[in-house]
Amino acid sequence: MDNRKNNGAKVGEDRGQGRKPKATELELIELLSPLDEIAFKAIKKGVIAGEFPYIKLFLEYRYGRPKQQIEVQAQQAEQPLFSEIHYEIDYTKLSDSALKEIVALRNKQILI
Numbered sequence: 515m516d517n518r519k520n521n522g523a524k525v526g527e528d529r530g531q532g533r534k535p536k537a538t539e540l541e542l543i544e545l546l547s548p549l550d551e552i553a554f555k556a557i558k559k560g561v562i563a564g565e566f567p568y569i570k571l572f573l574e575y576r577y578g579r580p581k582q583q584i585e586v587q588a589q590q591a592e593q594p595l596f597s598e599i600h601y602e603i604d605y606t607k608l609s610d611s612a613l614k615e616i617v618a619l620r621n622k623q624i625l626i
Contacts, residue, residue, distance in 0.1 A: 560568025605613065 557568055557572055561572050608616075
């Protein structure tokens with residue numbers, strides 16, 4: 515048993531999972547709104563002073579974060595799409611006509 519019944523929410527029980535309600539987000543915004551001007555002044559002061567974290571924060575909000583490029587390197591050697599298949603054939607069980615046909619095909623491959 516993989517204990518799935520123990521995962522996630524249970525009926526009638528709120529354990530704080532999931533996204534917070536929009537009302538909670540709005541309350542937080544209202545609570546922090548009086549600090550907007552102070553925060554902007556602090557960022558402005560940091561940018562004017564040439565402090566890198568403030569400049570970085572300002573540029574990320576103003577122009578967006580630059581795209582991150584990740585280089586992936588494969589560690590495996592290339593494998594051919596179609597590998598040659600080698601069968602072991604017991605020629606003693608083949609008829610004479612089948613053997614002649616095989617010899618003719620092999621001779622034809624050599625000529626090609």
